[in-house]
Amino acid sequence: MNTIDKKSRLSSRFILHVTSIIIISTLLFSLMLAYEQYQTKISEITNSVENTLTSNKSIISQALWRIDTQALKIKAQEFLLDSSITFVQISDENGKNIIKLGNSEDVNIKKSVDLYHNDNGKKIFLGKLTLAGSTKSILKDIESSVLILVLQSILLIVIIIFYITYIFKRLISDHLVTIQHYVNKIDIEKKQSPLALQRSKNKFADELDDTVKAINYMRQEAHTHYQKVEYQTLHDSLTNLYNRKAIEKQIKEIVQHKYLKQQYHALFLISIDHFKFINDSLGHQMGDFVLQEVAQRLLLLNINEKDVGRLGGDIFMFVIEDMGTNIEQAKKTALDYGQHILEVIQEPLKIKQLEYHISASIGIKLFGKESNVDTIIKNADNALHRAKLKGVNQIELFYPKMQVSIDRRLRIEEVLREEIKNNRLIVNFQPKCYLNGVIYSAESLVRMQSVDGEFFSPAEFIPIAEDIGLIIEIGKQVMMKVFDFIHQNRALIEQSSIQSIAINISPTHFAIDGFCDQLTALSRQYNLPENFITIEITEEATVTNIQHLIDIMNCLKKSGFNLSIDDFGTGYSSLQYLQKFPLDELKIDKSFIDEIVTKPQSQAIVKTIITMAHNLDFHVVAEGVEDAEQLALLREYGCDLIQGYLFSKPLDEKAFINKLMKSYHEAVANS
Numbered sequence: 001m002n003t004i005d006k007k008s009r010l011s012s013r014f015i016l017h018v019t020s021i022i023i024i025s026t027l028l029f030s031l032m033l034a035y036e037q038y039q040t041k042i043s044e045i046t047n048s049v050e051n052t053l054t055s056n057k058s059i060i061s062q063a064l065w066r067i068d069t070q071a072l073k074i075k076a077q078e079f080l081l082d083s084s085i086t087f088v089q090i091s092d093e094n095g096k097n098i099i100k101l102g103n104s105e106d107v108n109i110k111k112s113v114d115l116y117h118n119d120n121g122k123k124i125f126l127g128k129l130t131l132a133g134s135t136k137s138i139l140k141d142i143e144s145s146v147l148i149l150v151l152q153s154i155l156l157i158v159i160i161i162f163y164i165t166y167i168f169k170r171l172i173s174d175h176l177v178t179i180q181h182y183v184n185k186i187d188i189e190k191k192q193s194p195l196a197l198q199r200s201k202n203k204f205a206d207e208l209d210d211t212v213k214a215i216n217y218m219r220q221e222a223h224t225h226y227q228k229v230e231y232q233t234l235h236d237s238l239t240n241l242y243n244r245k246a247i248e249k250q251i252k253e254i255v256q257h258k259y260l261k262q263q264y265h266a267l268f269l270i271s272i273d274h275f276k277f278i279n280d281s282l283g284h285q286m287g288d289f290v291l292q293e294v295a296q297r298l299l300l301l302n303i304n305e306k307d308v309g310r311l312g313g314d315i316f317m318f319v320i321e322d323m324g325t326n327i328e329q330a331k332k333t334a335l336d337y338g339q340h341i342l343e344v345i346q347e348p349l350k351i352k353q354l355e356y357h358i359s360a361s362i363g364i365k366l367f368g369k370e371s372n373v374d375t376i377i378k379n380a381d382n383a384l385h386r387a388k389l390k391g392v393n394q395i396e397l398f399y400p401k402m403q404v405s406i407d408r409r410l411r412i413e414e415v416l417r418e419e420i421k422n423n424r425l426i427v428n429f430q431p432k433c434y435l436n437g438v439i440y441s442a443e444s445l446v447r448m449q450s451v452d453g454e455f456f457s458p459a460e461f462i463p464i465a466e467d468i469g470l471i472i473e474i475g476k477q478v479m480m481k482v483f484d485f486i487h488q489n490r491a492l493i494e495q496s497s498i499q500s501i502a503i504n505i506s507p508t509h510f511a512i513d514g515f516c517d518q519l520t521a522l523s524r525q526y527n528l529p530e531n532f533i534t535i536e537i538t539e540e541a542t543v544t545n546i547q548h549l550i551d552i553m554n555c556l557k558k559s560g561f562n563l564s565i566d567d568f569g570t571g572y573s574s575l576q577y578l579q580k581f582p583l584d585e586l587k588i589d590k591s592f593i594d595e596i597v598t599k600p601q602s603q604a605i606v607k608t609i610i611t612m613a614h615n616l617d618f619h620v621v622a623e624g625v626e627d628a629e630q631l632a633l634l635r636e637y638g639c640d641l642i643q644g645y646l647f648s649k650p651l652d653e654k655a656f657i658n659k660l661m662k663s664y665h666e667a668v669a670n671s
Contacts, residue, residue: 026153034142045133048084053113061115064126087132107132188226239295242309247317264330268318269363269384273392275314338362338395359393382406415450427481428650432643439663443502444482471506483526496664502534516555534562557582586613590624597629607637
C-alpha cells in the first residue's frame with residue numbers, strides 16, 4: 001500500500017460512514033414525508049367525497065324522484081370535474097344503474113349514500129349515490145416531490161461531505177498521519193526530538209494533545225529504559241566495568257572492522273591471587289571492596305574505559321590495541337605492560353586504617369584481525385591458568401604448545417567426572433612401617449583409571465578436582481571405600497599388626513558445616529574400631545581460620561579419630577599454633593628426605609623436626625624413603641615410622657591384605 005493510500009484510509013472510512021448515514025437519513029425522511037403527504041391526500045379525497053355526497057344528496061334525490069335522467073347526468077358530470085372524484089354511480093331502488101360515469105378500475109376510495117323521498121313523513125327509498133376517488137394522481141405528485149427532494153438532498157450531501165472531509169482531514173487525519181510517521185521512525189537507541197503537530201495552540205488540551213503528550217512520554221521512557229537495560233547488559237553491576245559481552249563486542253570490532261592492515265593487539269585476563277582466602281577471612285563485603293578498588297586501578301591505566309572489563313568472579317579483562325605489526329615486539333610490549341599492571345595492583349590497599357597487599361596473575365593472548373573472539377578469550381584463560389600454576393604475581397603469554405596441556409586437562413576433567421559418577425575411583429594402600437619393616441599403619445591413596453585403561457596420577461587430577469569443585473566428592477567416595485574395606489576385612493586386620501589406616505582430607509572439607517558429625521556418623525555406620533582411622537591434614541589447611549580448624553580437630557579427636565599433618569615443612573605452619581593442635585602424628589615431606597643424604601641443611605631440618613615432634617608427643621613419619629642410606633640416617637635421628645618404596649609401593653586391596661599378613665607372620669617369627 002502506497003503512502004497516499006495510507007494517508008486516506010481513515011478519511012475514506014469516515015466519508016463512507018458519513019455518506020451512508022446521510023443517504024439513509026435522507027431516504028427515511030423522504031419516505032416519511034411521502035407517506036405523510038399520501039395520508040393527507042387520502043384524507044382530503046375522503047373528505048371531498050363525503051362532503052360532495054352530503055351536499056348533493058337532496059338534489060340527487062329530487063331529480064331521481066322526478067326521474068330526471070338529464071339532470072342526474074349533468075350533476076354526475078359536475079361531480080367528475082372535482083379532481084378528487086373519478087367515478088360516479090347512481091342506481092335505483094332495485095340496484096339498476098341509472099347513471100355510471102368515470103373509471104371504476106383505479107378506485108381506492110369509495111363512498112355511498114342512500115337516497116330517499118319524504119312523502120308526508122314517509123321515507124321512500126329511491127336508490128343509491130356512489131362516489132369514488134383514485135390515488136393514482138396523488139402518487140404521481142408525491143413521486144415528483146420526492147424526486148426533487150432527493151436531488152436537493154444529494155446536492156446537500158455533496159456539500160456536507162466535502163466540508164466535513166476537509167474539516168476532518170485538516171483537524172484530525174493529517175495529524176494522525178504525522179503521528180504515524182513519527183511513531184514508525186522512533187528509535188529507542190537514540191535520543192530524538194519530541195513529536196510536535198503543526199496546529200494552532202488550543203486554550204484547552206484536546207485528545208490529540210493528550211496523544212502527542214503520551215507518545216513523547218512513552219518514547220522518553222522507552223529510551224531511558226533501553227539505556228538502563230543496555231548498560232546493565234554490557235556492564236558489571238559491582239564494578240561498573242564492561243562485562244564479558246561488551247569486551248567480546250569490542251574485540252570483534254577490532255578483529256573484523258577496525259584495521260585494514262595486520263596489527264597485533266593483546267587481551268589480558270587478570271586474576272587476584274588467593275581471592276577466595278580474602279573472601280573467607282575478611283568477608284564478602286571486603287572482597288567486593290577489593291574488586292572495586294582493582295577495577296578503579298585498571299581504569300587509571302587506560303583512557304578508553306571500553307577496553308577494561310570484568311569477566312566474573314575475581315577475573316578482569318583488559319584490551320590493548322595497536323601494538324604494532326612485529327610479533328616479537330608486540331610480545332615484549334604486552335609483557336612489559338603486564339608487569340606494570342601487577343605493580344599497580346600490588347600497591348598497598350587501605351581498609352579500615354590497615355594496609356593490605358594483594359597480588360594478581362595475568363594471562364595474555366596476542367591476536368590480529370584473523371583471530372576468532374571465542375578462541376582469543378579461551379587462549380587468554382589458558383595462559384592465566386598456567387600463570388596461576390606457577391605461583392602468585394606471575395605473567396604467562398599464550399603460545400600454541402600450551403594447547404597440549406589444555407587438552408590434557410580437559411581429558412582429565414572428563415574422566416574424573418565419569419569415574420566419580422560411576423563410583424569407579426580406585427583406593428590403594430601404602431604401608432607406614434617401623435624401621436624394622438613391620439607394618440604399623442597405612443595411608444589410603446586414591447587412583448584413577450579410565451574405562452579404556454589409561455592411568456592418571458593423583459598429582460594431575462587432584463589439583464584439577466580442587467579447581468572444579470569435585471574434591472569433596474572424591475573425599476566422600478574414598479572414605480566410604482576405605483571404611484567398607486576395613487569392615488569387610490576386619491577379622492584379618494585385627495589379626496595383623498596394623499594400628500590404623502589414614503585418609504587424606506582436603507582443606508575444602510573443613511569448610512563444610514557439620515563435617516566432623518558427618519564423618520563420625522559414617523564411621524559408626526561401618527562399626528569401625530575406635531582410634532583406627534587417622535585423618536591426614538595437609539599443612540596448607542593450617543593457614544586458614546586457625547580457631548575453626550582447632551575446633552574441628554578437637555571434635556574429631558573426641559570422636560575417636562587420630563590426627564596427622566601431612567607434607568610438613570612445605571607450608572606455613574606456625575609453631576605457636578602447632579602446639580595447640582591435638583595431633584598424633586607428623587609426616588616429614590618427601591622433598592627433605594630426597595636430599596637428606598646429600599645436603600647437610602636437609603639433615604638438620606629433618607633432625608630438628610623429629611626432635612620437635614617428639615617434644616610435642618607426636619610420632620614421626622618420613623615420607624618417600626627409597627634407599628638404605630636414608631633409612632640409616634632416619635634411624636639415627638630417632639624417626640618412628642617410614643613410608644616409601646624401600647618397604648612397599650602403594651598396593652591394591654588384595655595385595656595390601658597379603659602384605660599385611662606376611663608382615664605380621666614375619667614379625668611373629670622374629671619375635
